[in-house]
Amino acid sequence: MQLKVQPIDIKVGKYKVILNTIDAKEIGVNEGDRVRIRDHETLTAIVDFTEDMISPGMIGLYHEVKEALNKEWTETVEIFPAEKPKSTYIIRKTMDGQKLSKEEIDILVKDIVEENLAEIEIAAFLTATYINDMTDDETEWLTRAMIDSGDTLDFETHPIMDKHSIGGVPGNKISLLIVPIVAANGLLIPKTSSRAITGAGGTADLMEILAPVEFDAAEIKRMTEEVGGVLVWGGATNIAPADDKLIKVEYPLSIDPHCQMLASIMAKKGAIGADHVVMDIPTGPGTKIKNVQEGRKLARDLINLGDRLGMDVDCALTYGASPVGRTIGPALEVIEALKVLESFEGPNSLIEKSASLAGMLLEMGNVAGKDQGYDLAIETLKNGKALAKFKEIIKIQGGNPDVTHKDISVGEFTEDIIAPNNGYILEMDNKRLVQIARLAGAPNDKGAGLLLHKKHGEPLKEGETMMTIYAEKKSKLENAVKSAKERTPFIVEGMMLERIQSFKEI
Ligand SMILES: O=P(O)(O)OC[C@H]1O[C@H](OP(=O)(O)O)[C@H](O)[C@@H]1O
Numbered sequence: 001m002q003l004k005v006q007p008i009d010i011k012v013g014k015y016k017v018i019l020n021t022i023d024a025k026e027i028g029v030n031e032g033d034r035v036r037i038r039d040h041e042t043l044t045a046i047v048d049f050t051e052d053m054i055s056p057g058m059i060g061l062y063h064e065v066k067e068a069l070n071k072e073w074t075e076t077v078e079i080f081p082a083e084k085p086k087s088t089y090i091i092r093k094t095m096d097g098q099k100l101s102k103e104e105i106d107i108l109v110k111d112i113v114e115e116n117l118a119e120i121e122i123a124a125f126l127t128a129t130y131i132n133d134m135t136d137d138e139t140e141w142l143t144r145a146m147i148d149s150g151d152t153l154d155f156e157t158h159p160i161m162d163k164h165s166i167g168g169v170p171g172n173k174i175s176l177l178i179v180p181i182v183a184a185n186g187l188l189i190p191k192t193s194s195r196a197i198t199g200a201g202g203t204a205d206l207m208e209i210l211a212p213v214e215f216d217a218a219e220i221k222r223m224t225e226e227v228g229g230v231l232v233w234g235g236a237t238n239i240a241p242a243d244d245k246l247i248k249v250e251y252p253l254s255i256d257p258h259c260q261m262l263a264s265i266m267a268k269k270g271a272i273g274a275d276h277v278v279m280d281i282p283t284g285p286g287t288k289i290k291n292v293q294e295g296r297k298l299a300r301d302l303i304n305l306g307d308r309l310g311m312d313v314d315c316a317l318t319y320g321a322s323p324v325g326r327t328i329g330p331a332l333e334v335i336e337a338l339k340v341l342e343s344f345e346g347p348n349s350l351i352e353k354s355a356s357l358a359g360m361l362l363e364m365g366n367v368a369g370k371d372q373g374y375d376l377a378i379e380t381l382k383n384g385k386a387l388a389k390f391k392e393i394i395k396i397q398g399g400n401p402d403v404t405h406k407d408i409s410v411g412e413f414t415e416d417i418i419a420p421n422n423g424y425i426l427e428m429d430n431k432r433l434v435q436i437a438r439l440a441g442a443p444n445d446k447g448a449g450l451l452l453h454k455k456h457g458e459p460l461k462e463g464e465t466m467m468t469i470y471a472e473k474k475s476k477l478e479n480a481v482k483s484a485k486e487r488t489p490f491i492v493e494g495m496m497l498e499r500i501q502s503f504k505e506i
């Protein structure tokens with residue numbers, strides 16, 4: 001069918017077109033089907049429908065298709081129904097619990113990278129692997145396919161160190177301390193991070209407050225060689241490019257399937273050529289890993305996958321039942337991390353955890369003797385070398401190296417959440433804390449988040465502030481406060497949890 005072009009200058013990240021419902025029926029396609037557009041080039045695009053935005057006889061070309069075809073308003077294109085990509089059948093196999101071959105995984109990753117799959121198809125794949133985990137072989141093939149589909153770094157100097165957290169514990173700003181500690185001790189650490197996946201602020205969301213985080217592979221290599229380390233967003237590079245496309249679909253689902261998490265993390269490590277990696281596995285109720293047994297199993301899986309890929313991986317099972325430090329959300333977390341770097345002032349949970357993991361890397365990289373890494377990490381924080389290195393990292397990434405914690409602005413709208421009675425905090429619900437922070441606007445509103453005045457095990461008096469909610473918009477603050485009051489993230493000794501009423505006649 002010949003249709004006239006109506007350019008729509010909106011980027012949707014995929015080849016997509018919109019048809020009028022009448023034309024779509026005539027061509028014989030449904031929403032989500034593909035059409036082939038024949039022109040000087042031939043390309044396949046996903047179809048959306050509309051009754052009124054596009055008139056019959058027209059075809060709306062979103063930015064990406066318009067760029068590829070370079071057609072102007074009312075020029076014509078010829079379109080035909082097209083087959084779904086082979087990957088959709090491969091996803092179906094995963095949904096049926098069948099195993100995939102290496103070749104099938106390669107095809108799937110290629111289609112993800114080339115934007116040939118609709119979000120709903122990627123969501124189906126992720127949900128299927130969440131239910132039916134992949135085998136070790138499949139996970140290795142997935143990881144290798146993710147590495148091979150993008151750029152890789154090849155450093156002349158070794159060892160290359162790296163650190164990654166599986167996430168799942170709120171407030172986990174430790175990479176902002178670990179990277180400068182390791183780099184300040186002469187090791188190379190080109191750290192790529194994701195944005196938030198299940199949380200309210202990923203390391204890339206935090207670092208972005210201090211400096212740009214979007215760089216290509218060559219720039220990452222150059223900056224690392226110059227100052228020893230970087231903290232950049234993996235999604236902006238062409239390093240393991242499938243990763244961010246999968247994470248974007250995971251985020252609204254708040255899921256991180258085991259095999260996908262292994263591949264996502266290890267592909268990023270493999271692509272930058274890491275020799276030694278420390279993995280942070282936050283463990284405990286309300287995290288991705290419920291108990292130590294599960295944590296040990298994941299650690300073995302990560303070590304085993306590292307072995308298959310030629311990487312030396314050590315894992316740290318870390319306490320995750322309550323947040324790291326006292327802040328959740330990008331700006332608040334950056335302030336807390338900067339305070340530790342500037343004056344060694346801050347919560348034990350943040351300092352201990354950062355120094356422990358940095359210490360492991362210092363030992364693995366042979367700049368600290370056995371069991372000496374932790375002390376060297378603490379020393380590097382105390383003597384200001386970590387702060388000096390962090391300033392170099394901020395500067396080389398294009399940020400202001402003179403920034404201090406006082407320069408970071410937080411949301412102007414705040415409200416305190418008050419203790420309902422005297423007692424001790426028996427539990428903190430990580431997932432609720434993240435939900436509330438997200439309602440307040442984190443991670444996209446950088447100034448939104450939570451400041452925890454009280455934590456697990458601490459005594460409380462009725463009327464004391466347990467936490468302050470920060471937001472950049474009043475409506476978001478109100479929403480977050482309402483949610484926090486309806487279902488509290490704190491369990492205080494002796495408090496009534498919930499009132500459940502009998503059915504009453506109206
Ligand atoms: O949102 P959730 O799932 O909690 O965690 C995701 C975070 O965990 C990892 O942190 P890092 O890069 O090792 O600092 C990821 O890169 C990301 O920043």
Ligand SMILES: O=c1cc[nH]c(=O)[nH]1
Pocket residue numbers: 165166167193194197256260261262264265
């Ligand atoms: O980078 C990360 C971290 C946790 N989970 C993932 O899938 N990727």
